[in-house]
Amino acid sequence: APTSGTFKIGFILPMTGQSASTGKQIEAAAKLWMAQNGSTVAGRKIELVIKDDAGVADTTRRLAQELVVNEKVNVLAGFGLTPLALATAPIATQSKTPMVVTAAATSIITEQSPYIVRTSFTLPQVTVPIAEWAAKNKIRSVVTFVADYGPGLDAEKFFKSQFQLNGGKIVGEIRSPLRSPDFAPFLQRVADLKPDAVFVFLPSGQGAAFMKQFGERGLDKSGIKLIATGDVTDDDQLNEMGDVALNVVNSHHYSAAHPSPLNKRFVQAFEAANKFRPNFMAVAGYDGMRVIYKALEATKGSGTGDQLLAAMKGQLFESPRGTVLIDAQTRDIVQDVYIRKVERVPAMGNQLYNVEFDVQKAVKDPAKTK
Ligand code: DHB
Incomplete structure (x- = not known):
């Protein structure tokens, strides 16, 4: 890719299909970053090229190839689902193009x-x-309920090992298909197993449908607690979920209600530019742009792929989510992880938010530190 002239960032995102909210959130955040930080860095004009892969891995791979070969993008970014990121990795390696993953987990x-x-x-x-x-909170038995692909299997495995280590018992492990899931039969199994709690991971975009069925089947009144990762109580959909989501305890790295001054400014500007609330996908898109801008600045506007990559490693900065670090060794993000509870917040228009009440600071990916 050229080291002078227009600097192109090629985002490949699901803008249509089941994961379209991921594309919508990341595009809005990248545009907000540019509106706030300008479209020239170290003398080079920045151009965003946004491509829709509709969540189909073969399409992601083809679009990445076109962006690298024809458009000569300096950086690839986005990747709304794990299979889409995996399909693109070899292209990043062969073309020595930095690939900033702002979603897949x-x-x-x-x-x-x-x-x-x-x-x-x-x-x-x-x-x-x-x-x-x-x-630590009197939950002794759990059924895990996850989407049946990479991130769900990670969630199942790490929930199970940590919970068992702390004396808990897993009494059922349920996996639901990623495409067109019908939660009803799985929820019936949860009801029959009568655990103290069900732990849920579903990707962004599926939380509202899950919550609706959870309520319709009366599970919210069954005495079985619902706990989750914050992907389920996603800020993009949380308000649609209604009272069934109240009091759901979950853990994640970003809440639109995170009470820092930087986040308040971020949310306010995001909501002013869009008619929706930023979620965890948006904050990753915003921070992805930050990492790219600072790398271009650090290389004085003329970085090769390898030089840009080197300048991305080790970046430490305040994000709307809290302090984050791009670990120079793993190239993965180190960040605070919050325990939150879904509440109606009178001071924020009586809307539903994930309200943070505890935190683990500077958490590294435990799959890489063991
Ligand atoms: C992935 C996608 C999501 O929407 C999410 O919330 C978590 C992980 C993924 O495919 O990696």
Whole structure:
């Protein structure tokens, strides 16, 4: 890719299909970053190129190839689902193009290419804290309920090992298909197993449908507690969920209600530019742009792929979610993970939010530190 002239960032995102909210959130956040930080860095004009892969891995791979070969993008970014990131990793390696993953969250992704940097999160990183919380809060038996692919299997495995280590018992492990899931039969199994709690991971976009069925089947009144990663109580859909989501305890790295001054400014500007609330995908897109801008500045506007990558490693900064670090060794993000509870917040228009009440600081991906 050229080291002078227009600097192109090629985002590949699901803008249509089941994961379209991920694309919508990340595009809005990248545009907000540019509106706030300008479209020239170290003398080079920045151009965003946004491509829709509709969540189909073969399409992601083809679009990545076109962006690298024809558009000569300097950086690839986005990747809304794990299979889409995995399909692109070899192209990043062969073309020496930095690949900034702003969504997909299976632990192994960063190990598939030395050109990958991640600004989102990993499932093991956000799952271990809720497993610890559950064991400390009188939950003795759990059924795990996860989407049947990379991030779900990470969540299942790390919930199970941490919960068992802390004395808990797993009494059922349920996996639901990623595409067109029907939760009803699985929820019936949860009801029959009568655990103290059900732990849930589903990708962004499926939480509202799950919550609706959870309520319709009366599980919210069955005495079985619902605990989850914050992917389920997603800020993008949380308000639609209604009272069934109240009091759900979950763990994640970002809440639109995170009470820092920087986040308040971020949310206010985001909501002013869009008619929706930023979620964890948005914050990863925003921070992905930050990592790219600072790398271009650090290389004085003329970085090669390898030089840009080197300047991405080790970046430490305040994000709307809290302090984050791009670990120079793993190229994965180190961040605070919060325990939150869904509440109506009178001071914020009586809307539903994930209200943080505990935190584990500077959590590394536990799948890489063991
Ligand atoms: C992935 C996708 C999501 O929407 C999410 O919330 C977590 C992980 C993934 O495919 O990696």
